[in-house]
């Protein structure tokens with residue numbers, strides 16, 4: 001090709017998403033496939049949201065509200081924050097990209113854990129900046145080492161809490177010890193995509209921290225606990241000044257009509273979200289108990305997925321599970337060979353998954 005592609009784009013690796021259900025059906029010639037690979041909500045979506053979506057089909061010819069007014073009003077009332085502290089985008093994925101566009105110049109640095117959500121890395125590279133990756137310590141974020149890596153070139157520091165793919169959190173105490181050491185000209189991103197699932201009382205209250213750290217950005221999403229992954233709606237909370245810059249870059253109509261209306265209704269349906277939280281907690285405990293009984297190490301999770309050690313090569317385990325209609329994330333794709341990440345499914349799916357995992361390990365170890 002004679003057209004010139006930017007060097008930064010050439011450096012990018014293609015994002016490997018969880019395998020889609022239809023692809024596995026085609027590849028393995030099976031009819032029933034369960035996807036426990038992308039941390040989606042096995043309970044689906046609030047019925048109130050579903051009903052509302054059907055009522056909107058006659059409004060598709062109109063552009064959505066580029067300011068997402070109704071959503072910002074609903075969220076600001078709920079969280080008791082100023083409406084101008086909220087920005088919205090087509091998934092928090094797209095907002096990670098915008099944060100990099102707003103703050104990263106060529107040769108800047110952004111600090112992230114070595115094993116975390118891969119979009120901090122790819123969007124940093126896209127801007128011509130350098131990802132500085134800090135190893136985990138005992139499978140946990142090493143906050144001290146992340147802070148020690150700060151240089152004059154550092155512009156962003158990414159904290160994923162709970163961290164994907166490990167599912168673990170860092171506590172308010174752990175965070176407080178390092179926050180005060182971060183210079184005020186560095187953006188602190190708190191990616192809280194899974195915060196609704198957290199049950200630990202030691203989880204940091206980032207909204208409260210925002211009052212002392214105007215250089216902080218909180219990211220959340222409707223893709224996980226609210227069960228709206230297909231609609232693409234993520235949002236951020238930050239100082240009015242940061243939000244103003246973010247809004248100059250975010251595409252005007254990034255958040256579609258369905259997503260905006262769904263998000264408002266989802267926020268209102270407290271019964272649904274409470275059911276999701278309780279269900280996830282119970283099933284997380286169930287899976288952890290099963291893993292203990294199978295004598296498999298796992299990382300204690302505060303999210304809707306668990307990282308479990310399969311005591312050897314994870315590739316044959318992944319393949320066995322695929323052949324039997326279960327899609328999970330193999331650790332070799334996540335920088336953690338011999339582990340797999342499984343999304344917490346329905347009770348029946350979790351029972352079946354444990355049976356298959358047992359069989360998969362047995363089959364691998366026979367060879």
Ligand SMILES: Cc1ncc(COP(=O)(O)O)c(C=O)c1O
Nearest residue numbers: 091092093117164193221223234
């Ligand atoms: C930690 C984390 N942040 C952000 C995202 C992006 O979510 P979405 O773009 O669906 O809001 C994900 C998705 O898996 C994630 O795990």
